[in-house]
Amino acid sequence: MGSEEYRASDWGKSLPVPSVQELVRNDPRSLPQRYIQLHTDRPLAPVMAMAPSSSDIPILDFALLAKGDQDETRKLDLACKEWGFFQIINHGVPEEVLLKMKAAIAAFFELPLEEKNKYVQAGNDFQGYGQGYVASEEQKLDWCDVLFLITLPHEIRNLKYWADTIPGFKDAIERYSKEAQKVAEEICANISLLMGMDKDGLQRSYGNTKQAMRMNYYPPCSRPDLVLGINRHSDPDIITLLLQDDEIPGLQIKHKDEWIPVKPIRNAIVVNVGDVMEILSNGMYKSIEHRAITDESKARLSVATFMFPDDELEIGPMEGAVDEHRPRMYGKMKYLDYLRYTLGRKIEGKAHLDNTLKIKSSSS
Ligand SMILES: O=C(O)CCC(=O)C(=O)O
Numbered sequence: 381m382g383s384e385e386y387r388a389s390d391w392g393k394s395l396p397v398p399s400v401q402e403l404v405r406n407d408p409r410s411l412p413q414r415y416i417q418l419h420t421d422r423p424l425a426p427v428m429a430m431a432p433s434s435s436d437i438p439i440l441d442f443a444l445l446a447k448g449d450q451d452e453t454r455k456l457d458l459a460c461k462e463w464g465f466f467q468i469i470n471h472g473v474p475e476e477v478l479l480k481m482k483a484a485i486a487a488f489f490e491l492p493l494e495e496k497n498k499y500v501q502a503g504n505d506f507q508g509y510g511q512g513y514v515a516s517e518e519q520k521l522d523w524c525d526v527l528f529l530i531t532l533p534h535e536i537r538n539l540k541y542w543a544d545t546i547p548g549f550k551d552a553i554e555r556y557s558k559e560a561q562k563v564a565e566e567i568c569a570n571i572s573l574l575m576g577m578d579k580d581g582l583q584r585s586y587g588n589t590k591q592a593m594r595m596n597y598y599p600p601c602s603r604p605d606l607v608l609g610i611n612r613h614s615d616p617d618i619i620t621l622l623l624q625d626d627e628i629p630g631l632q633i634k635h636k637d638e639w640i641p642v643k644p645i646r647n648a649i650v651v652n653v654g655d656v657m658e659i660l661s662n663g664m665y666k667s668i669e670h671r672a673i674t675d676e677s678k679a680r681l682s683v684a685t686f687m688f689p690d691d692e693l694e695i696g697p698m699e700g701a702v703d704e705h706r707p708r709m710y711g712k713m714k715y716l717d718y719l720r721y722t723l724g725r726k727i728e729g730k731a732h733l734d735n736t737l738k739i740k741s742s743s744s
């Protein structure tokens with residue numbers, strides 16, 4: 381399939397919105413009404429203080445996991461069940477690859493607006509420079525600019541969105557994409573074992589995957605207490621790898637009804653379970669709501685690398701995941717329809733999952 385033929389526009393589209401970076405560049409105190417969150421969504425002051433370290437999300441040693449270390453595998457099981465989020469260290473992705481990836485994104489967002497606009501989301505396309513999940517002129521907006529690219533498989537890349545005027549941009553993404561895919565596959569292989577299958581069991585079920593990257597630029601905001609970099613959502617994929625800024629915190633996850641900050645660890649990768657994993661595992665592994673807050677004086681960058689199943693896949697709980705103790709919690713749906721539903725509206729926590737596949741009579 382050629383890039384012209386692969387219609388990422390089928391995934392849905394987002395309405396064009398102004399560049400937040402440009403708003404701030406023109407007036408650092410600017411705060412249009414559309415960005416001021418409803419009271420219920422605002423990052424409350426006590427939450428913005430660091431939570432006690434006892435509530436830090438799990439940290440896993442990827443090298444041990446890849447070797448089949450039993451303690452580490454058990455930690456992975458708990459992390460996916462109780463947190464839906466963990467950080468991995470010793471993941472084997474060379475530091476140089478991480479640094480070049482971050483530098484490429486920084487270079488992209490540093491381009492003048494006219495240059496970035498050469499890569500702006502065209503017409504119906506979800507890919508490119510712009511925003512995601514904007515479905516109406518009325519809805520509240522994220523304090524964030526985005527570059528969204530489908531990165532794997534190679535044949536469906538749309539290179540018109542790849543900023544080839546930045547030296548090394550393509551190469552940096554290429555190398556990180558390859559490394560991220562290896563890490564994601566190894567984690568899925570381990571989850572597959574935990575679900576009682578062989579290493580390839582999950583992969584057989586979700587089929588050929590696509591990889592996409594959402595590169596987020598959160599400009600500083602004069603009132604971080606009123607805005608959100610990205611509003612609460614869960615990721616509509618199998619698994620996500622997040623590369624976040626080493627210095628500036630921003631990511632928060634919902635854990636036991638509290639927003640817990642994910643403290644950056646230098647060169648670590650944050651991993652989270654996506655909706656598809658939750659569905660396949662019949663709710664055993666949880667796709668957790670998360671959001672990002674902004675910083676008063678510094679811009680923050682992050683790169684979310686999503687692993688999507690095949691568009692045509694019928695998603696629903698795997699056979700082995702349903703039994704008398706764990707009755708079926710989700711129906712079935714073609715993945716493309718699920719993705720379209722999710723990407724075509726303002727994202728509201730996990731409402732897209734609850735309104736589509738979640739079986740209503742289920743107790744949790
Ligand atoms: O920037 C972050 O920390 C979170 C980004 C995120 O959740 C996403 O892009 O899906």
Ligand SMILES: [Fe+2]
Binds near residue numbers: 613614670
């Ligand atoms: Fe996310």
